Amino acid sequence: MTRVELDPERCVGSGTCEMFAPDVFEVGDDGVVHVLVPAFDGAEPDEVREAVQACPTQALSLVD
Numbered sequence: 001m002t003r004v005e006l007d008p009e010r011c012v013g014s015g016t017c018e019m020f021a022p023d024v025f026e027v028g029d030d031g032v033v034h035v036l037v038p039a040f041d042g043a044e045p046d047e048v049r050e051a052v053q054a055c056p057t058q059a060l061s062l063v064d
Ligand code: SF4
Pocket: 010, 011, 012, 013, 014, 015, 016, 017, 018, 025, 027, 032, 033, 054, 055, 056, 057, 058, 059, 060
């Protein structure tokens, strides 16, 4: 099981993660991203890992 963790205080709502994985991340009207799929059985999909790595403020992380 891999979980996506968000530090909402770091999120600036850039939408970068949503661009990589729109099924998993969605920037809300509040300007902070919402994690629509917070956990995966086994390894995370490639686009989710890319989204986490692309976040400009390191607001996202993956936890096994
Ligand atoms: S890429 Fe990072 S800063 Fe941008 S919306 Fe996603 S979590 Fe927030």
